[in-house]
Ligand SMILES: *C1O[C@H](CO)[C@@H](O)[C@H](O)[C@H]1NC(C)=O
Ligand SMILES: *[C@@H]1O[C@H](CO)[C@@H](O)[C@H](O)[C@H]1NC(C)=O
Ligand SMILES: *[C@@H]1O[C@H](CO)[C@@H](O)[C@H](O)[C@H]1NC(C)=O
Ligand SMILES: *[C@@H]1O[C@H](CO)[C@@H](O)[C@H](O)[C@H]1NC(C)=O
Ligand SMILES: *[C@@H]1O[C@H](CO)[C@@H](O)[C@H](O)[C@H]1NC(C)=O
């Protein structure tokens with residue numbers, strides 16, 4: 001289909017000139033030569049096999065490129081401006097002073113060669129376009145900056161990459177897949193780089209020596225060589241004589257890397273002679289988010305949307321799908337609004353990154369139940385004995401290979417019935433693509449956010465005191481309240497401000513020392529039965545903290561079965577509502593100040609207060625802002641009040657999905673490094689002013705690849721385009737070094753290996769720039785075997 005469109009465009013635009021022109025066009029272009037887009041001119045190679053010029057794409061736009069010129073398909077093999085097509089009346093000039101420039105009609109000039117003056121340009125018969133100086137030295141060649149294709153005679157050196165097109169012949173801009181000859185180890189890897197993918201195909205040529213990919217011109221074989229030998233062969237057979245065929249190797253929009261031939265005589269299409277991937281659905285993220293991959297012909301991946309989902313871009317099904325009904329955040333999760341669909345003979349591509357929990361000796365019913373009841377679980381597979389639950393992003397659902405056909409895929413589909421009944425309003429698409437996995441709804445976040453500590457005059461004296469290392473001697477000045485007092489203060493617990501992990505929070509007013517103070521009363525609900533002594537111990541630990549960046553406990557109630565904590569109420573909200581508001585981004589300086597405040601508060605909890613406190617649930621909703629917009633960490637010290645003997649259930653994960661360090665899910669001890677991880681996520685959120693997990697990024701044509709912020713930042717670093725994560729934030733970009741340093745600190749903090757994460761002290765030194773910050777190892781995927789809770793080891 002795409003080929004036909006292109007052929008039509010070509011026959012209209014170029015047909016006539018292509019025959020007349022090569023005979024008369026000299027092979028070498030001299031200074032002063034130029035080409036104009038729209039006019040049917042091009043510079044063919046002497047044989048006419050290739051041509052250089054303006055290649056028509058959609059709607060009167062052109063790519064300055066090189067294509068196979070003698071075949072009807074006019075296959076593009078290279079382009080200079082794949083992401084910024086040139087309008088009609090653009091020119092490319094080899095200027096009199098030896099510069100090779102693409103000039104847009106609006107006057108914008110895009111220099112192609114770099115610096116040294118050229119004296120001639122030639123489109124060679126091998127498909128290479130070359131600029132030479134007056135000594136015939138090559139100054140620039142298209143073979144050195146490949147796009148998605150290599151040709152016989154071309155090599156790929158370590159560090160070089162090919163990127164697929166976004167959509168075959170319809171859209172030549174940079175797509176989702178990358179072939180990279182990794183310069184650090186010589187491994188050649190195919191990856192869905194935007195998903196921080198470590199590769200779905202690789203040569204495994206891990207070698208410290210120099211490695212090159214050779215597309216041998218005399219044999220038309222592709223292979224990897226080191227300095228002395230062939231170390232990996234790709235092509236194993238090509239019809240002969242090879243000169244009867246055109247050859248190319250291309251990374252495709254479907255993620256495969258294939259070598260093709262096209263018979264010069266009587267040919268009608270490109271035929272594959274070698275491919276990296278033989279099972280088309282084996283390409284990571286090939287059908288995008290919520291897509292489903294099948295391959296009826298075993299040659300191409302077919303992408304569909306499951307029942308309850310619609311394509312993001314109907315003209316390109318591989319972009320993925322979006323749910324037709326809203327997906328709620330986990331605070332509002334109501335299983336009534338979801339159903340579980342079971343697909344026979346389906347599974348997910350092995351993707352340990354999204355594996356959540358393996359339930360042994362399960363049955364289909366309990367697997368469905370586990371999926372249905374837990375908000376964080378979005379899918380599962382069931383192989384008749386084991387139920388493996390998956391978290392988002394939902395990727396790589398596919399029809400099983402025959403060998404694994406007993407597997408069923410279980411998929412949670414939002415039905416939205418309840419919402420539609422109550423709301424009755426139609427919800428626009430951008431609206432319902434909610435931030436799944438974020439712990440608080442915006443409303444709840446706002447309310448919960450409003451709980452902040454305020455300094456009671458009686459307690460304020462302590463603020464000026466430095467935290468004393470021998471705080472043993474310091475008496476806590478917490479007030480004890482009776483349940484009756486608090487019930488009156490909160491008007492019988494009538495004004496609920498929101499629900500947090502530990503129970504409901506109520507607003508109220510207290511009269512203290514003749515002053516009316518607005519308070520927030522946290523009614524602890526899930527506190528396990530524990531003795532008077534343990535409760536008092538924990539409250540005392542919280543009460544002994546004194547730091548500018550921590551909310552202060554005013555008092556508590558330990559009255560029979562009632563356990564409540566009393567804080568001051570503040571209306572300035574949480575970091576969450578401050579950071580993620582739609583209208584306006586808070587200033588960068590202010591964000592940095594908040595960030596350092598949180599860091600100092602955490603440093604105090606971890607290293608400076610008498611008893612180390614691991615927060616266990618650092619996230620924007622748990623950072624509150626006082627009247628001066630100083631950041632204050634809330635809810636610390638509560639993790640220990642909960643669940644000493646918490647049983648393993650999937651709905652009671654400590655920590656919040658997304659901010660949770662991977663070791664939560666593994667059988668590893670929980671240390672202060674879990675907070676470092678969550679802080680790292682928060683740090684990246686503050687830099688980018690966006691939530692860690694977002695499904696609503698379609699407007700920005702993201703293909704869902706920046707759904708998860710940490711992945712997105714890693715993939716941008718790997719691309720060498722870190723600035724993409726703060727694309728429109730000129731404030732942040734104005735001091736690139738500082739931005740880069742902070743982003744790297746964030747990546748160190750979210751390293752899967754807790755040992756490699758820095759301590760809070762080091763984090764602050766790195767943020768302040770007093771110690772160097774290197775680039776962290778950009779590994780990502782983790783196997784989540786078992787869950788672990790913030791328990792008594794703390
Ligand atoms: C294309 O070239 C042919 C002859 O080479 C000429 O007759 C025709 O007018 C040209 N078309 C355009 C749009 O320049
Ligand atoms: C580029 O070429 C076009 C067409 O020949 C010519 O009109 C224009 O002046 C040239 N521009 C430069 C900067 O040489
Ligand atoms: C000129 O046009 C190109 C292509 O349409 C565009 O990318 C570029 O931003 C424009 N430059 C200016 C200064 O308008
Ligand atoms: C074009 O330039 C190359 C390199 O300078 C030279 O080898 C070749 O003979 C030239 N061809 C023509 C037709 O002038
Ligand atoms: C290409 O292959 C031939 C023999 O098949 C060999 O002699 C030559 O060195 C190879 N070229 C490269 C660049 O590897």
Ligand SMILES: *[C@@H]1O[C@H](CO)[C@@H](O)[C@H](O)[C@H]1NC(C)=O
Nearest residue numbers: 209210226227228229230231
């Ligand atoms: C190249 O690879 C061969 C085969 O793996 C190995 O024996 C040889 O030592 C390698 N040479 C270099 C320079 O790495």
Ligand SMILES: *[C@@H]1O[C@H](CO)[C@@H](O)[C@H](O)[C@H]1NC(C)=O
Nearest residue numbers: 244245263264265266267268
């Ligand atoms: C191409 O087709 C013509 C006519 O059908 C035939 O005579 C010729 O042998 C074919 N050439 C090749 C290389 O197949």
Ligand SMILES: *[C@@H]1O[C@H](CO)[C@@H](O)[C@H](O)[C@H]1NC(C)=O
Nearest residue numbers: 295296297298299401402403
């Ligand atoms: C695809 O492969 C499967 C298993 O190898 C086979 O059963 C099926 O017939 C193939 N389909 C086609 C269209 O070749």
Ligand SMILES: *[C@@H]1O[C@H](CO)[C@@H](O)[C@H](O)[C@H]1NC(C)=O
Nearest residue numbers: 342343344345364406407408
């Ligand atoms: C799925 O497989 C089960 C048996 O394992 C069968 O009862 C059911 O009808 C199948 N469903 C579909 C839609 O094929």
Ligand SMILES: *[C@@H]1O[C@H](CO)[C@@H](O)[C@H](O)[C@H]1NC(C)=O
Nearest residue numbers: 358382383384385386387406
């Ligand atoms: C299901 O998967 C588990 C883990 O991979 C494996 O141990 C078990 O044997 C599988 N069950 C069946 C019926 O294949």
